[in-house]
Amino acid sequence: MNCPICSQLKDVETSFYKYDAPQYDHPLPDAAGQLIMVDNGMEENLQEHHVRCCPLCGTLYRYDVSYEYHVNGSEDEEQLVRMTPEEGAQYCRSEAQKLEKIRQWIDQLKDAYGSLVDFFDRGHPSSDEQVEVLQQMEEYQQTINQQVQELQTRVESLRRTCPQIINTWVAAHIKVCQFYLDQPMGMDVDAMVSHHVAETTLQEWKQFLEGGEVFIRVHPTWMEGYLERLEAAL
Ligand SMILES: [Zn+2]
Structure with missing residues (x-):
């Protein structure tokens, strides 16, 4: 030592x-x-x-x-x-899982918010429904802001006191993004989109590591099985 x-x-x-x-x-x-x-x-x-x-x-x-x-x-x-090094790694993974849980919750809230916007714009809501939908959107937005704030607090505290937890979290995401980048593309349009989304997401995680935005959106629709792969990597 x-x-x-x-x-x-x-x-x-x-x-x-x-x-x-x-x-x-x-x-x-x-x-x-x-x-x-x-x-x-x-x-x-x-x-x-x-x-x-x-x-x-x-x-x-x-x-x-x-x-x-x-x-x-x-x-x-x-x-x-x-x-021990193993205990330390396990501790970092369990702390990184807490961050990921909040991140996934924000993803879900944003999906729900997006569905409300779609309904408002294209679902021909009645005027009563419009009032209700606007109110719900407001509530979702508040919860999203609170959760992003909590994530921000946690990330900033950990960047100061134990950056290896942040590194563990990011490394797992980068590993999963890399999986999609390693897939053969050919002329398959879905595979091309998946490749592009994985590339963008990977760049965002790298920027996050350098001190950028704390909330990174993940789109499992375009990267099928992303969350399952992440769970295995974390
Ligand atoms: Zn030391």
Whole structure:
């Protein structure tokens, strides 16, 4: 382990504090304080239970603190446990899945909104129906804005505190886009459209990785089986 921070930490570190007996205090090594607390912007009780990320090498650690109350003063115990590379990768996948769940929900909301617009424009709604449809559109738009805002908060927090979660998410999408790009095109029009949509989507994910827009629309209509492939890749 060559990392100047991680090399100062054992696989498991514990601290101990007893309030009325500071002579027994045993704090975590200083290096533990150089790790960055992973924050997705939405969790509560983060101070007591969280994951920490090494800013130099990306190694992840689980941090937990427990309190015990006694008549003659309380005791605190902190524990910092280094994740194995497999555990770290699994953690990044599960956090990336949370982002993807919100992204898919926004896709669905936008589809529903689009159907309302179609009905309004081409479905010959009565004037009562028009009022109702406009109201529904307004509600959908508000929910879409809220969800995009939540995604934005999460992505910005993770870009700061644990960029490898973002990288895991994007890598899975790029892998799936690449699958469609690798398919033979020939003169099949559907395959050409699929190819074009995959190329556009892939470019958007690359831009996202460089700090661009947080919501990337995916069109499974043109990339059949996209979400199933993504689930397998994540
Ligand atoms: Zn490190």
